[in-house]
Amino acid sequence: MDSNLLHYFLRVAELGSINKAAADLSLSQPALSRHIAALEHEMGGELFTRTHGGVVLTEAGKVLADRARPLLRQFSLIKEQVGEKAAGHLAIGIPQAWQHVFTSPFVCALSQLYPHVSLRVFEGVSNVLRDYMSAGLLDLCIMPFDPTPTGGYQQTALVRDTLIVTGAREQGLTPDTPLTFNDLDAHRLIIPGRSNPLRQYVEHSLTRRGLRFRLAVETDTLNLCLEFARKGLGLTVLPGCAVQPQWIGEDMGWAPLKGSYITWALYENQTRSHSEALREGRRLITTTLAESLSNGRWYGAEPADLSLRGPEI
Template identity: 35%
Template sequence: MVDLRQLRTFKSVAELGSLSKASDRLRIAQPALSRHIKLLEHELRIELFTRNGRGMVLTPAGHLLFDRTAGLVRQIEQVRDDIQSVGGAPSGRVVLGLVPTVSCVLSTRFARRVIEELPQVSLCIVESYGGHLVEWLHRGEMDLALMYGPSVDLHLSVDTIGRDHIVAVGPSGSGLAEQKEVSIEWLSAQKLVLPSHSHGLRILIEKALSRKNLPIQVVVEADSFRVLTSFVEDGLGYTLLPHSAVRADAAAGRLELAPIARPGIARELIMARPADRQPSIATAAISDFIRIEIERLRSEGLWDIQMTQAGHPDAALR
């Protein structure tokens, strides 16, 4: 009969591709983990991994088992964590997803706050783009994600935190910082470096230009936030990014920024979690702390975000 230990072992080996790495994560001797996998394969009467010199690779049957059980194992672990949290401090593991432009502003401060104030919570921050975060939320492998909307048709439980303002970004010496603001028409006349067509920011920018029937000049594309800023720094073109993500680079003199003339361009910042299960006590605590930390960054002038009433930290604690 398949048991939880076998499924936990299977999940860790599948994610890490190695018995030795899974042994380090689970703190269980490697021979015991190997025995769990063999018992699971015997029970299911099929091989779940292909063993080779580079590690362990899932077979088609292994992929199917992983897709069907990874979220289930996560839910069972959270039930255990919640029982241990009753009457005490929140405890357990929380996997938090962040898009890169949010991660660069929030991650370090937030991790320090969790270590200091939620010492029994094990926080795992995963940085990736919105499409990947949505997939992992649907599969139950991630508990919470902070990313950009729109939130329509995500089929997730979503709270809107606020609207994040987008600014024009240029290289040092471009004179961009001397401009009070730049118009959409000005942006249309510039050579731009932008994410690819599937990226939400690219879609937002193209819509802003198309509303005025303006062309767009994209000289090179990159789906990496840091690659985009390096392109701009080297003078390949201008880009558009959330102010918070490039504020430090501008302060260091590597980039220049200018706001976009009204109505401007803004992105909906959302907090999402799986819709088919209740958040654990630890996940709920992390969710509240995120709102509080974003409000602190806003009040300190480090994040130019217009928070919604629902996203205000006082609302989160009511």
């Protein structure tokens, strides 16, 4: 299918008039009508109902409009990535919690060392990044290690990160006194949605111990998890990379969650493995991560060793 047909269709749907859409698209009205007729023939049904005032979508047209918009957005991004290969385009997904220990120094170094690379950063919690990977939008992505990774991506274990619990200062949490899951039994939790690996790990760990999983707030935004914990609405569980003054201020306390870890891995889009920008980005991830682990700012982190698998995500 010609993607232009979908573009024409959506413009007619938005303006409610073939005449108005034709003028907006710099097409003649008969030409646009032929395009719409061709799309209706390809779809096997009418997409518009003609009225005296213009056109309105049929039920089939509404379905196509809902499906066509994300398809066109993804097609546009794919064209952008393919077209920019020569110039060096890199799309990378990075967890929000990595911002201060990794993302900021990585982006600054990439800009200085490889000014020819056009960088696009997607930042989010793991389940959101997984959706981007499934859509093929990312060249590289950092996410929890997965025994059954997303199709089309090769993964390499990077770092083993200690999990921590944080909340308002009044909760009395201190780094010198690790918590266990038994300590979470009496607390309400602020945590991402069910599709998030950290949420799944915490909920499963409590349930199999016969403890209650008490949900206070469900949000897929790190800033909101911390803000609601700061206000005393409950405790939140985070990776150790979030132990930074920019995230956890003096009005909050935190403690390690004893014996609980997350292994982060690098996922590489195999359809883009030939890209020089991807290879440069991958090399810089390795050096930036090594610096982050050696400068002492990343609490409890160490290079990943999958032969030492304990209770972790």
